[in-house]
Amino acid sequence: MRKQTRKKKNNLMLIVIPVILCIIALALFQMLNKKDDQNIPLPSETATITPTESPAVPEETVEPDPSEAPENSEADEKDKLIIRTDYEAFKPNESGDIPVIMFHRFIEAYEPDTDKEFTTTFEEFEALLQTLYDEGYRLISMKDFIDCNISVPAGTKPMVFTFDDGTPGQFNLIEENGELKVNPKSAVGVMMKFNEKHPDFGLKGIFYINMDIGDNTFKGAGTLRQRFEQLQALGFELGSHTWGHVKFPELKSVAQIEESLGKNQEKAEEVLPGLKFYSLALPHGLRPSDKSLWPAIVKGSYNGTEYHHQTVMAVGANPSKPSISKEYNGEYVARIRAQGRVPVECDLTWWLPKMTDERMFISDGDPNTIVVPEKHSGKIDTAKLNGKNLITY
Numbered sequence: 001m002r003k004q005t006r007k008k009k010n011n012l013m014l015i016v017i018p019v020i021l022c023i024i025a026l027a028l029f030q031m032l033n034k035k036d037d038q039n040i041p042l043p044s045e046t047a048t049i050t051p052t053e054s055p056a057v058p059e060e061t062v063e064p065d066p067s068e069a070p071e072n073s074e075a076d077e078k079d080k081l082i083i084r085t086d087y088e089a090f091k092p093n094e095s096g097d098i099p100v101i102m103f104h105r106f107i108e109a110y111e112p113d114t115d116k117e118f119t120t121t122f123e124e125f126e127a128l129l130q131t132l133y134d135e136g137y138r139l140i141s142m143k144d145f146i147d148c149n150i151s152v153p154a155g156t157k158p159m160v161f162t163f164d165d166g167t168p169g170q171f172n173l174i175e176e177n178g179e180l181k182v183n184p185k186s187a188v189g190v191m192m193k194f195n196e197k198h199p200d201f202g203l204k205g206i207f208y209i210n211m212d213i214g215d216n217t218f219k220g221a222g223t224l225r226q227r228f229e230q231l232q233a234l235g236f237e238l239g240s241h242t243w244g245h246v247k248f249p250e251l252k253s254v255a256q257i258e259e260s261l262g263k264n265q266e267k268a269e270e271v272l273p274g275l276k277f278y279s280l281a282l283p284h285g286l287r288p289s290d291k292s293l294w295p296a297i298v299k300g301s302y303n304g305t306e307y308h309h310q311t312v313m314a315v316g317a318n319p320s321k322p323s324i325s326k327e328y329n330g331e332y333v334a335r336i337r338a339q340g341r342v343p344v345e346c347d348l349t350w351w352l353p354k355m356t357d358e359r360m361f362i363s364d365g366d367p368n369t370i371v372v373p374e375k376h377s378g379k380i381d382t383a384k385l386n387g388k389n390l391i392t393y
């Protein structure tokens with residue numbers, strides 16, 4: 001009897017002791033983590049450091065009836081939309097943040113002298129696409145970001161991809177049997193392959209180019225014009241990154257700024273007639289030191305060529321506000337850099353767990369409506385709705 005009780009007691013202790021040890025370890029881990037968080041200087045906006053909730057996945061979707069498919073392409077586009085109106089069930093919030101991601105170079109494998117922060121391998125990029133897809137992000141174009149024309153499926157989160165400098169790792173053409181093809185070993189090639197598996201992720205992004213480097217932009221087969229045309233045919237966009245990759249703080253007059261931007265626009269149109277830049281990425285993320293020169297970055301003309309950048313992209317360090325937000329500033333839009341060889345603070349890897357559903361833009365699937373929870377309705381600038389219907393719930 002006694003023996004049995006002791007045995008029982010021993011068994012109980014065998015269970016209780018590890019449980020207690022686990023609780024202590026967990027508490028210690030949380031304490032240490034908390035300490036780490038306190039040491040991290042946060043970017044200008046405070047990050048909400050709470051565990052990411054799983055992305056809202058639509059349960060019921062309004063699927064188009066193929067028998068009613070109209071023939072024109074605009075209607076086709078509309079039919080592809082996945083719209084939901086059961087807002088309470090999936091909590092859309094179209095006042096939330098939209099991350100704009102910044103990429104630079106892509107290579108096959110890291111070399112010992114590869115820079116730490118601005119280069120990604122194709123393999124890592126492919127894995128990143130999967131992570132973003134699984135987290136519920138879907139790509140939108142810069143144009144749609146500017147117009148807040150968000151048509152990603154209900155319950156998913158829009159994201160913008162941006163690529164600076166026109167490097168061949170981002171996109172280049174190869175010749176195969178006399179035909180030009182997108183190099184599968186390029187970011188665009190990787191995206192095209194991913195898109196075959198997950199067409200709803202979106203094949204979107206904007207490439208910011210410097211026309212002064214001429215044929216070195218997307219260096220590879222084909223003419224510069226063929227490269228631009230191929231990108232546009234796939235649904236990608238081209239933006240300005242200045243003539244000469246200038247450092248704006250070094251430019252001291254409107255005329256100098258207008259030359260760097262107007263000349264880039266002029267040469268682009270020479271290569272591909274009709275190519276108009278509507279977005280600019282600031283080289284190094286820098287603006288002129290003299291604030292009175294800032295308007296010249298947005299609008300101006302050089303040699304009879306006019307330019308108008310509806311968005312001016314910064315470097316770092318937060319997800320952006322959507323363009324219909326009162327807090328949005330199109331003349332200095334924040335971007336998050338993709339992680340390079342070494343993770344750094346405020347890069348995409350750092351941000352991902354902090355981009356909670358509570359914080360981010362969650363679409364209702366309908367580009368013609370702006371749906372926000374009642375408590376966030378004050379964040380919308382109704383003057384920017386541009387005919388869209390504001391719905392609160």
Ligand SMILES: [Zn+2]
Nearest residue numbers: 164165283284
């Ligand atoms: Zn650059």
